[in-house]
Amino acid sequence: MKKNMDDVRFWPGNIVVAEAAVAAGCNFFGGYPITPSSEVAAHMALLLPKVGGHFIQMEDEMAAMGTVIGASLAGAKSLTATSGPGFSLKLENLGFGYIVEAPCVVVNVMRGGPSTGLPTQPAQADVMQARWGTHGDHPTIALTPAFHQEIYMETIRAFNLAEQFRMPVILLLDEVLGHLSEGVIPPKPGSFEIINRTKTTASPEDYVPYDTSEGDVPPFAPYFAGYRWHTTGLNHDRTGFPTTDPDTVTFDEKRLMRKVTGNRELIDKVEYFQADDAEIGIFAFGSTARAAMVAVKQARAKGIKAGLMRPLTIWPFPNNQVLAFSKQVKTIIVPEMNLGQIVYEVERSVHSDMPIHRINRVGGVPINPSEILAGIEEAA
Amino acid sequence: MSFDYKPYLRYEKLPHMWCPGCGIGIVVKAMIRAFDDLEWDPRDIAVVSGIGCTSRAPGYLNMNTLHTTHGRALSFATGIKMHRPDGNVVVIAGDGDSTAIGGNHLIHAARRNINITMIVNNNNIYGMTGGQYSPTTPLGAKAATAPYGNLEPSFDLPHLLRGAGASFVARGHVGNGRQLSTILKKGFAHNGFAFIEVVSNCHTQFGRRNRMADPMNMIKWISDRAKPLKKFGQMEEDDKAKYFPVGVLFEEKDRPEYTATYEKLIKKLSA
Amino acid sequence: MHFEARFSAVGGQGIILAGTIIADAAFLEGLYAAGSPTYTAQVRGGPTKVDIIVDSEEILFPRTAEIDFFLSLATNSYKKFGTDLKEGAIVMIDPALVTIPDEHRELYKVYEVPIIQLTSDKMGRMVYTSAVALGTMVALTDVVSEESIRKALKTRAPKGTESYNMKALSIGIDYVKEMLAKGVTT
Numbered sequence: 070m071k072k073n074m075d076d077v078r079f080w081p082g083n084i085v086v087a088e089a090a091v092a093a094g095c096n097f098f099g100g101y102p103i104t105p106s107s108e109v110a111a112h113m114a115l116l117l118p119k120v121g122g123h124f125i126q127m128e129d130e131m132a133a134m135g136t137v138i139g140a141s142l143a144g145a146k147s148l149t150a151t152s153g154p155g156f157s158l159k160l161e162n163l164g165f166g167y168i169v170e171a172p173c174v175v176v177n178v179m180r181g182g183p184s185t186g187l188p189t190q191p192a193q194a195d196v197m198q199a200r201w202g203t204h205g206d207h208p209t210i211a212l213t214p215a216f217h218q219e220i221y222m223e224t225i226r227a228f229n230l231a232e233q234f235r236m237p238v239i240l241l242l243d244e245v246l247g248h249l250s251e252g253v254i255p256p257k258p259g260s261f262e263i264i265n266r267t268k269t270t271a272s273p274e275d276y277v278p279y280d281t282s283e284g285d286v287p288p289f290a291p292y293f294a295g296y297r298w299h300t301t302g303l304n305h306d307r308t309g310f311p312t313t314d315p316d317t318v319t320f321d322e323k324r325l326m327r328k329v330t331g332n333r334e335l336i337d338k339v340e341y342f343q344a345d346d347a348e349i350g351i352f353a354f355g356s357t358a359r360a361a362m363v364a365v366k367q368a369r370a371k372g373i374k375a376g377l378m379r380p381l382t383i384w385p386f387p388n389n390q391v392l393a394f395s396k397q398v399k400t401i402i403v404p405e406m407n408l409g410q411i412v413y414e415v416e417r418s419v420h421s422d423m424p425i426h427r428i429n430r431v432g433g434v435p436i437n438p439s440e441i442l443a444g445i446e447e448a449a
Numbered sequence: 450m451s452f453d454y455k456p457y458l459r460y461e462k463l464p465h466m467w468c469p470g471c472g473i474g475i476v477v478k479a480m481i482r483a484f485d486d487l488e489w490d491p492r493d494i495a496v497v498s499g500i501g502c503t504s505r506a507p508g509y510l511n512m513n514t515l516h517t518t519h520g521r522a523l524s525f526a527t528g529i530k531m532h533r534p535d536g537n538v539v540v541i542a543g544d545g546d547s548t549a550i551g552g553n554h555l556i557h558a559a560r561r562n563i564n565i566t567m568i569v570n571n572n573n574i575y576g577m578t579g580g581q582y583s584p585t586t587p588l589g590a591k592a593a594t595a596p597y598g599n600l601e602p603s604f605d606l607p608h609l610l611r612g613a614g615a616s617f618v619a620r621g622h623v624g625n626g627r628q629l630s631t632i633l634k635k636g637f638a639h640n641g642f643a644f645i646e647v648v649s650n651c652h653t654q655f656g657r658r659n660r661m662a663d664p665m666n667m668i669k670w671i672s673d674r675a676k677p678l679k680k681f682g683q684m685e686e687d688d689k690a691k692y693f694p695v696g697v698l699f700e701e702k703d704r705p706e707y708t709a710t711y712e713k714l715i716k717k718l719s720a
Numbered sequence: 721m722h723f724e725a726r727f728s729a730v731g732g733q734g735i736i737l738a739g740t741i742i743a744d745a746a747f748l749e750g751l752y753a754a755g756s757p758t759y760t761a762q763v764r765g766g767p768t769k770v771d772i773i774v775d776s777e778e779i780l781f782p783r784t785a786e787i788d789f790f791l792s793l794a795t796n797s798y799k800k801f802g803t804d805l806k807e808g809a810i811v812m813i814d815p816a817l818v819t820i821p822d823e824h825r826e827l828y829k830v831y832e833v834p835i836i837q838l839t840s841d842k843m844g845r846m847v848y849t850s851a852v853a854l855g856t857m858v859a860l861t862d863v864v865s866e867e868s869i870r871k872a873l874k875t876r877a878p879k880g881t882e883s884y885n886m887k888a889l890s891i892g893i894d895y896v897k898e899m900l901a902k903g904v905t906t
Contacts, residue, residue, distance in 0.1 A: 077744075077747040079740055079743040079744060079747070079753065079755070096532070097528065097531065097532055099524075099527075099528060118711070118714050118715045118718050119718045119719070121715055121719065123531040123532060123711060125527065125528075125531055127524060127527070127557070128553050128554060128556075128557035129553055129554075131520075131521055131524065132521065132523075132524035132527070132553070132554050132557075133524075134524075135517065135518075135521040135523075135524025135525045135527070135528060135554075136524050136525070136527050136528030136531065137528060138517075138525060138528065139497070139515070139524065139525035139526060139527065139528025139529040139532075140528035140529065140531060140532040141528075142515065142525075142528075142529065143495075143528070143529045143532040143533045143536070144532065144533070145528075145532040147528070147532075161518055162517075162518055162521060165517065165518050245756075245782065245783075248756060248757065249754060249755070249756050249782050250739070250740070250743065250754065250755040250756070250757075251743075251752075251753065251754040251755070251779065251782065252743070252747055252752065252753060273492075292495050292513040292515075292529060292533065292536065293492065293493060293495070293513060293533050293535070293536045294492075295492045296492075296513075297491060297492060297511055297512055297513055297514075298513070298514075299459075299507065299508055299514045299515075299516070300514065300515045300516065301508070301515075301516035302516065302517060302518055303516070310462065310508065311508070356782075359780045359781055359782065360780075360781050362780045362781075363780045363781045366780075435783060437781065437783070437785070438780075438781050
């Protein structure tokens with residue numbers, strides 16, 4: 070970050086999340102202590118009451134997620150942060166968030182697993198859980214920033230997407246990013262877009278809670294604003310009341326998916342690094358993408374044309390972008406801090422028998438550039 | 450002049466889904482009478498529930514209503530109340546929902562003394578899932594998952610809640626709707642966490658398995674055991690086991706309420 | 721320019737702040753910085769460290785690989801964290817608290833400064849250990865200027881302690897300078 074020292078903040082990633090959340094207008098945090106995400110909660114506890122917002126530490130992870138959705142339905146911009154085991158525990162209520170369409174942001178600072186795993190060390194092994202963790206069909210938006218300035222901006226984007234599409238949005242970090250300190254220049258208020266959920270213009274008498282006549286995202290009415298609507302985790306019709314009518318349920322579930330599939334141009338975000346003329350492609354996200362960037366530079370210094378594609382929006386997965394990338398490169402290498410997860414998405418995006426190489430590591434030590442460089446050299 | 454329930458009910462959602470003779474209807478009626486006595490505007494009330502027969506009650510109430518996940522109603526309610534301390538927040542849930550899967554939230558909401566009224570419709574059984582034993586099923590009673598009689602001792606809910614720090618603990622029963630309404634009114638008006646156990650009947654799932662398949666028999670079984678707190682206190686210890694006290698069992702008015710404490714912090718920090 | 725430093729101690733010795741000061745000083749000079757503390761159960765007396773990387777270009781891979789400057793205030797932290805040192809790295813130890821294998825004196829440039837004793841005698845309060853330690857680094861490396869470190873430390877120091885921190889920094893710098901002037905070899 071360049072660089073007036075007065076503007077640069079040397080913050081751990083977890084602090085960046087909290088600062089950016091408040092900048093995005095977040096005014097509620099419900100959490101539960103868990104390593105390595107706890108600093109997000111501690112910093113929100115410090116910041117929120119100063120700006121008139123509310124922080125609460127709940128008795129468990131499920132309750133924390135409950136408060137976040139409850140506050141959202143009352144009109145708050147709400148946030149929670151957790152890690153592996155806590156994310157597992159939150160998943161049922163996360164699904165509730167999808168079906169009632171409550172905007173909120175859930176941060177998962179990934180650590181080693183399964184179970185208690187490696188509480189203080191990084192992993193990227195919850196990436197599939199983020200997509201498929203809660204039961205039933207549901208849409209997912211998950212973001213994977215890699216640099217602290219990006220964490221700041223992607224936290225704001227997470228809130229914006231949550232508000233725009235009335236759904237929970239997941240911010241996936243890992244322990245490397247959560248605890249790493251680096252320079253961040255918080256953008257000036259007003260210099261970035263803030264999206265707030267569309268409020269209904271209907272009168273309380275005419276309000277239909279899941280009215281989709283104007284689009285797939287129904288206008289919102291917060292509690293205590295005169296609207297008296299019913300919110301339920303049961304499949305419901307446009308009035309919000311339970312239904313088991315197959316056509317109504319089918320329509321509504323497809324609509325929930327369409328909020329994401331029908332708005333890809335507003336949700337997708339992919340960055341490339343020296344990819345224009347790349348022959349050896351790398352697909353990596355989060356902190357692993359940073360190691361990949363070093364490897365790309367080192368490979369190019371050796372005359373190998375390597376290039377990186379890294380998603381900032383990992384869900385929905387950028388299948389089309391990976392397909393296009395695959396047509397340009399000879400092979401794709403997928404390094405990830407797990408035993409092979411996102412590689413499946415890469416493989417099914419590439420409509421050919423192109424070799425897809427895996428570089429996997431668990432055990433709590435990040436994949437380092439030399440491992441990726443070795444992969445590049447082998448594939449070249 | 451007869452009482453007008455219309456402003457509080459979603460008439461178009463009737464008839465309700467409960468069994469004929471179910472105690473939950475009596476609880477809903479008592480809630481509405483208490484709201485009306487307090488002149489609470491339905492637009493300023495949020496009723497939150499979890500999963501189960503009792504948790505279907507909000508669907509019939511014409512207010513801000515939230516039917517959440519199993520056991521978690523109090524956590525959603527806490528989020529609502531924190532963000533909008535000016536709103537009246539009431540939770541209604543069954544005994545399985547609120548004392549088993551939701552037991553942790555129950556004791557912690559009580560400890561926090563957040564201004565939410567928690568009504569537990571205690572019919573001693575999981576009704577909706579088919580009559581499994583709950584933490585309040587009496588020892589020895591039969592249930593779908595206790596075919597040889599319940600082997601587990603049950604919770605004494607008022608004692609549990611008082612121990613957890615609730616500043617208002619009361620009990621009513623479905624055999625006396627008028628009294629229940631008065632108790633609920635006191636609970637709603639209490640500034641802090643108010644816990645009200647309603648001893649209720651599930652003749653379908655509990656009664657059928659325990660020789661009380663008729664709702665009137667079961668409500669009589671409840672009514673006969675209910676004693677006002679004062680009378681209960683004067684009983685011999687041996688008799689006490691056969692009865693339960695009703696009324697406001699414990700009340701502490703000046704304990705700091707959680708959201709008020711938090712608002713003070715906000716004020717202090719913004720000054 | 722690429723520089724890696726590691727400050728290691730045991731929990732309670734208070735060296736974690738050092739990384740932040742170096743980063744702030746780096747920002748002042750238009751450089752990039754990244755820092756990672758140890759993240760384990762945070763026990764008093766347990767080995768702890770902070771890694772700091774300073775670079776003239778954006779830091780992509782934020783983990784240390786070839787450490788240029790390593791400071792240790794405890795033998796157990798030396799053993800645990802004395803890895804990934806560059807050949808010829810500057811190793812600064814407090815001789816009262818750290819014993820190191822003899823062969824390390826050949827691999828690295830080892831300096832012995834009684835940092836804890838100095839802090840205790842001259843400052844009276846151990847919270848200034850970070851500043852004294854920083855002083856030793858400033859005197860032995862040119863990664864960031866003394867001026868930038870002073871400015872960063874002044875900004876970061878809790879109100880009312882600025883002058884004490886400046887003094888502590890000078891104690892570290894002066895001790896090392898004197899030592900070098902005397903021609904102390906490693």
